[in-house]
Amino acid sequence: MLKIAYFELKKLLRDRRWLALIILQPIILLFILGAATIHDPKNIKIAVFSQWKNEYSNQIIQNLQDEKDLKIEILTSEKLLKDGLDKNHYRGGIVIDIKKNESQINGDLLFISNSTVPEISSQAKLLALNSTKKTLADFAAKNLQAKITTQSQAQSKIIQSDLKSKIDTLETNLSKLSLPNEQLTALTKPLQGIEKINLNGFDNLAKPNQIKINESKNTTRKIRYFDFYASAVVMLLVLITCLNMSSASITQERIDGTFERFFVTPYTKTQMIMGKMLTFSVISLIIAFVTIGTLYYVFNASLGPLWLVILITYLTSLSAVAIGLLVSSFTHTIAESIQVSITIFFSCLILTQFIFQTETMHPILTKITWLVPFTYSMQALREVNLLNVGFMDVWQDIAILGGSVIVFISLAIVLLHRKAD
Amino acid sequence: MEHIIKVTKLTKVFDKTKVAVNEISFKVEKNIIFGLLGPNGSGKTTTQRMLTALLSPTSGQIMIEGTDYKHAGGKILQDIGYVPQKDALYNNLTVWENVDFFFSAYKYEGNRKDRIEEVLNKVDLLDNKNTLAKNLSGGMAKRLSIACAIVHKPKIIFFDEVTMGLDPVAREKIWRLTTELKEHATIVMTTHYMDEAEALCDQLLIMRDGKIIANGSPWEIIKHFDAKNLHDAMVNIKDENA
Ligand SMILES: Nc1ncnc2c1ncn2[C@@H]1O[C@H](COP(=O)(O)OP(=O)(O)OP(=O)(O)O)[C@@H](O)[C@H]1O
Numbered sequence: 001m002l003k004i005a006y007f008e009l010k011k012l013l014r015d016r017r018w019l020a021l022i023i024l025q026p027i028i029l030l031f032i033l034g035a036a037t038i039h040d041p042k043n044i045k046i047a048v049f050s051q052w053k054n055e056y057s058n059q060i061i062q063n064l065q066d067e068k069d070l071k072i073e074i075l076t077s078e079k080l081l082k083d084g085l086d087k088n089h090y091r092g093g094i095v096i097d098i099k100k101n102e103s104q105i106n107g108d109l110l111f112i113s114n115s116t117v118p119e120i121s122s123q124a125k126l127l128a129l130n131s132t133k134k135t136l137a138d139f140a141a142k143n144l145q146a147k148i149t150t151q152s153q154a155q156s157k158i159i160q161s162d163l164k165s166k167i168d169t170l171e172t173n174l175s176k177l178s179l180p181n182e183q184l185t186a187l188t189k190p191l192q193g194i195e196k197i198n199l200n201g202f203d204n205l206a207k208p209n210q211i212k213i214n215e216s217k218n219t220t221r222k223i224r225y226f227d228f229y230a231s232a233v234v235m236l237l238v239l240i241t242c243l244n245m246s247s248a249s250i251t252q253e254r255i256d257g258t259f260e261r262f263f264v265t266p267y268t269k270t271q272m273i274m275g276k277m278l279t280f281s282v283i284s285l286i287i288a289f290v291t292i293g294t295l296y297y298v299f300n301a302s303l304g305p306l307w308l309v310i311l312i313t314y315l316t317s318l319s320a321v322a323i324g325l326l327v328s329s330f331t332h333t334i335a336e337s338i339q340v341s342i343t344i345f346f347s348c349l350i351l352t353q354f355i356f357q358t359e360t361m362h363p364i365l366t367k368i369t370w371l372v373p374f375t376y377s378m379q380a381l382r383e384v385n386l387l388n389v390g391f392m393d394v395w396q397d398i399a400i401l402g403g404s405v406i407v408f409i410s411l412a413i414v415l416l417h418r419k420a421d
Numbered sequence: 422m423e424h425i426i427k428v429t430k431l432t433k434v435f436d437k438t439k440v441a442v443n444e445i446s447f448k449v450e451k452n453i454i455f456g457l458l459g460p461n462g463s464g465k466t467t468t469q470r471m472l473t474a475l476l477s478p479t480s481g482q483i484m485i486e487g488t489d490y491k492h493a494g495g496k497i498l499q500d501i502g503y504v505p506q507k508d509a510l511y512n513n514l515t516v517w518e519n520v521d522f523f524f525s526a527y528k529y530e531g532n533r534k535d536r537i538e539e540v541l542n543k544v545d546l547l548d549n550k551n552t553l554a555k556n557l558s559g560g561m562a563k564r565l566s567i568a569c570a571i572v573h574k575p576k577i578i579f580f581d582e583v584t585m586g587l588d589p590v591a592r593e594k595i596w597r598l599t600t601e602l603k604e605h606a607t608i609v610m611t612t613h614y615m616d617e618a619e620a621l622c623d624q625l626l627i628m629r630d631g632k633i634i635a636n637g638s639p640w641e642i643i644k645h646f647d648a649k650n651l652h653d654a655m656v657n658i659k660d661e662n663a
């Protein structure tokens with residue numbers, strides 16, 4: 001078997017042009033990739049924890065729950081929320097810390113984004129923050145009105161009409177607000193405007209503006225938008241290259257006639273598949289190194305422990321080679337094998353959540369994604385590269401990947417017909 | 422006389438309807454050159470492919486050295502060498518590497534390097550041992566193909582039109598080589614060159630449309646068809662067919 005692998009490697013390495021393509025491809029594609037797609041996600045899972053129970057926090061939660069694209073889960077501690085985010089259970093988390101006493105309402109609202117899926121996370125953030133701001137605006141308006149009713153009728157009429165326009169401005173201003181890190185200054189501005197038209201005694205109405213909205217991420221890494229794709233792109237590059245080279249490999253031998261010749265010798269199909277497997281895994285290790293090297297040295301990408309990244313990539317490549325060999329066990333022409341591997345590649349592109357997230361998927365398709373082994377490598381790579389997780393957090397993904405290698409290899413061996421009929 | 426190959430009612434049907442080989446039975450003696458002749462499409466390659474276990478017969482029995490092929494498993498492959506009709510070589514490997522690769526599949530007692538050298542010398546390719554297979558001429562490729570099939574000293578060697586496209590000198594060489602090989606092996610060959618069959622083969626089997634139409638030594642066949650030589654005998658067969 002080692003001999004098979006050795007000669008296979010020799011054959012491949014003599015094909016210089018092909019080798020150059022294999023090495024250049026990831027570099028070129030890395031320069032092209034990184035563009036984003038904007039979706040309309042639904043059912044974004046957001047964890048919420050409120051430090052205190054009061055009408056303000058309840059109202060904020062209520063409004064978050066009414067937000068139709070969010071799926072709110074209320075947790076009982078901040079620790080649960082942070083753990084859940086680290087385990088990638090939620091696309092974002094909100095910690096509400098709003099206290100109310102006699103005359104004052106103040107506190108913080110913290111939005112924590114999930115760094116593995118920034119685009120979904122920022123969509124959620126937008127929805128959550130807007131909902132919160134609206135809630136606070138309502139409070140301000142209600143407070144204002146409560147005070148107004150205690151004033152004289154005549155006075156209040158003038159004030160009410162003026163107030164109404166002020167509240168309208170307030171709400172339009174709020175809806176325009178999308179800068180995430182901004183404090184709730186928009187609330188104070190119109191209220192200051194109200195003060196200017198001499199609304200005596202209303203000076204404590206602006207209390208909700210003491211609630212600050214902050215945000216943070218569940219990782220200490222500096223993550224750019226590029227990293228979200230870059231972290232997982234190594235998997236796709238390995239996938240397409242390994243699929244193509246292995247799926248064409250046996251087919252080429254069929255065409256050349258060496259396939260038949262091989263099987264007139266005592267060599268077995270297990271030896272053929274395992275020999276090729278060994279060779280291709282060497283090539284794919286090279287591809288993995290080139291890609292990870294480019295990410296590291298050229299793009300300064302956010303990467304986890306290198307050995308873990310390489311391990312996941314390597315298992316991915318083995319799985320892809322195994323699928324390729326499986327494909328070549330039933331295809332008869334190169335065109336056929338390439339077509340099949342391209343179809344598999346594009347299905348994986350969609351199914352592994354590289355571009356599309358489960359939020360935008362048909363529920364049945366969501367289930368199917370978890371049958372694709374590369375979904376696990378995608379997930380593991382993202383977690384390792386973007387979050388501060390280690391082997392213990394992704395060992396299940398790694399185990400599934402390893403299992404898939406065994407399954408596909410066995411299938412390839414079983415399905416490979418050494419006979420020509 | 423000992424029979425190394427015994428074929429009984431061997432049949433191959435492709436795609437349920439295409440009968441390529443139709444209930445043929447024959448025996449091959451040890452250490453002879455056995456010629457499979459017949460017009461294009463008569464089933465020669467198909468028969469050889471069944472004898473090398475590349476195709477499974479639709480029905481019938483193949484006995485090699487007294488063992489039924491079906492029960493022999495992979496063990497029998499150790500004793501078989503096959504030169505396919507189409508040169509099946511690894512283009513990106515050199516002459517030496519091609520031989521080395523196929524050789525690596527077999528058990529062999531003795532020095533492998535010496536054996537590869539010996540075989541390459543036999544087929545006159547030792548000077549080209551570092552040439553890539555894709556850069557070989559047609560005749561050289563054919564000779565390499567032979568080298569790959571005989572390097573492990575098989576007991577039965579199948580040649581499918583090995584002299585096709587070779588110049589007279591190269592053909593001579595292969596004839597000499599084949600005769601040499603006969604000392605230790607049985608050769609089953611197909612050819613469309615009747616002079617070749619007449620000069621080389623001890624025993625002939627003539628097929629047409631998957632059936633055997635004649636069987637015997639070249640001399641017997643010529644007599645059977647009342648012809649001057651084998652060429653005329655074969656032309657007669659084709660005429661009958663038309
Ligand atoms: N894999 C296959 N599928 C279907 N038909 C086949 C297959 N292989 C061979 N045949 C058919 O079987 C018949 C015998 O073919 P075969 O190759 O054995 O002929 P041959 O005697 O070797 O001819 P030639 O002298 O041209 O090499 C032909 O009609 C061919 O079309």
Ligand SMILES: [Mg+2]
Binds near residue numbers: 465466467506581
């Ligand atoms: Mg033929």
